[in-house]
Amino acid sequence: MTATKKSEQRSMNPTHTESSREEFEETPTWTAVVTVLGYAILSALGWLRDFLRNVGLEEKKTSHDPNPKDFVPLYQSYECFYTRNLYTRIRDVFNQPIASVAGAKVDVMERVSDDFNWTFKFSGKKIPSINLGSYNYLGFAENSGPCSNQAIKSIEKYGLTTSSTRHELGTQKYMVELETLMAKYLSVEDCIAFGMGFATNALNIPALAGKGDLIISDTLNHTSLILGARLSGAVIRKFNHNDMKDLETELRNAIIHGQPRTCRPWKKILIIVEGVYSMEGSLCKLPEIIALKKKYKAYLYVDEAHSIGAIGSHGRGVVDYWNVSPDDIDIHMGTFTKSFGSAGGYIAGKKSLIDHIRIHTHSGCYCPSMSAPIVYQIISALSIIMGLDGTNDGQKRIKQLARNVRYFRRQLVDMGFIVYGNDNSPVVPVMIFMPAKIAAVNREMLKRGCAVVTVGFPATALTESRVRFCLSAGHTKEMLDDALKAMDEVGHLVSLRYSKRNPPLRWNELNRTDYENEYFSC
DSSP, X not given: OOOOOEEEEOOSSTTOOSOEEXXXXXXXXXXXXXXXXXXXXXXXXXXXXXXXXXXXXXXXXXTTOSSOTTSOOSSOHHHHHHIIIIIGGGGGGSSOOBSSXXXXXXXXXXXXXXXXXXSOEEEXXXXXXXXXXXXXXXSOOOSSSHHHHHHHHHHHHHOSOOOOOHHHHOOOHHHHHHHHHHHHHHTSSEEEEESOHHHHHHTTHHHHOOTTOEEEEETTOOHHHHHHHHHHTOEEEEEOTTOHHHHHHHHHHHHHHOSTTTOOOOSOEEEEEESBOTTTOOBOOHHHHHHHHHHTTOEEEEEOTTTBTTSSTTSBTHHHHTTOOGGGOSEEEEESSSTTSSOOEEEEEOHHHHHHHHHHOHHHHSSOOOOHXXXXXXXXXXXXXXXXXXXXXXXXXXXXXXXXXXXXXXHHHHTTXXXXXXXXXXXXXXXXXXXXXXXXXXXXXXXXXXXXXXXOTTTSOTTOEEEEEEOOTTOOHHHHHHHHHHHHHHHHHHTOOOOOSSOOOOGGGSOHHHHHHHHHHO
């Protein structure tokens, strides 16, 4: 029996009256059983092949073994086994190189292997494809236009080198310009930018929390947040994904019991959540989290990596989406690698917070700042989003992304696929479940001219494999229709229509007029 969990949320534009939902349809029982059975069979065959290798009846492991002899293991025992016997067999569908800018369309470089995917050779063929795997939410990954022109001009003026470390020679003027503009965009007092998005979390959380502090983290937080929390030395406790009752329980217990053994009050309690969760496509319940944060006098850290630029009527992330005050979030974090088509990350908030980070963070004191073309790509994109370029191109991109998301999601649901996440999330996971279908979906979609990302263990739970579509303002309606038609064919070919909510429809059975009217009216 199948049930659907729904949580009512506000629409992308707070002035809209219709509600948006988050849906996580439960896995059909028979599908779950077959998925577990499939992994059991694959694991049994893997153990058999390991035995045959040891007795010399199977090909030996090569130098690509993830745990080479005489080196400290990089993987846990099962992860190594999984990589050797399961992942390697479908390795051709992961980390596929491209030969063009990662825009709405992309050229995928064809690879061939004659040693069971241990190594690859390029065939020389390029496969033109609709790019449904890049985080190019606002379509700024372009090789022509105002952003690329700004980047080229900055190379002519500054070259490709970065400034030296902040504490030695100070920060380049363009870095100050970027940080000032970002603070203005977010409506906060100050901002600091860093050269790497992952390091923005991993190296700055230790500057914000330490021994005697408590970090309460969503179970589905990104690896960079988990690493930063661990490096901080603070005590870490988790709460179930987007479960406000569980979060309140953790906060209440933290206040009542205090620190372990001593029972002293925590020096500070830091709640860490993401705006849009990159694997689930869900949005954090920000108003409820803020209410709990205030009630228990905690601090709030919001990672807007996948939501800044992509969510909200002005593109200011979940703060904009939920129409809450930026002052209610203590630490605003985001990256420039997605909606801005560049690289790096930022932390924003009160000036006292940013001053503290400038002094105490390893990422700020010992790393060079970003190079000029990277920064000017961001400044140019940010200026367009804010309308400082004198056009409304930024608003057009934000509205186009919202239109694409709702159009694409609705048709996938009506075709009988289990689609996770919020109606307005540009991350659109479609559940595959069974391990054999990970490679099949990826290969078949590429044959039909669609480059997609399929995700499995360890990035997801063992039985929750999925194909994750990332939509962009650069996608036209025709591109989305081609992708939906391809997904309809592949879904029928490998049997992906798991949903039991409504009778599934094929592509040619959908009411095209209804969808088109909704698309153009958004």
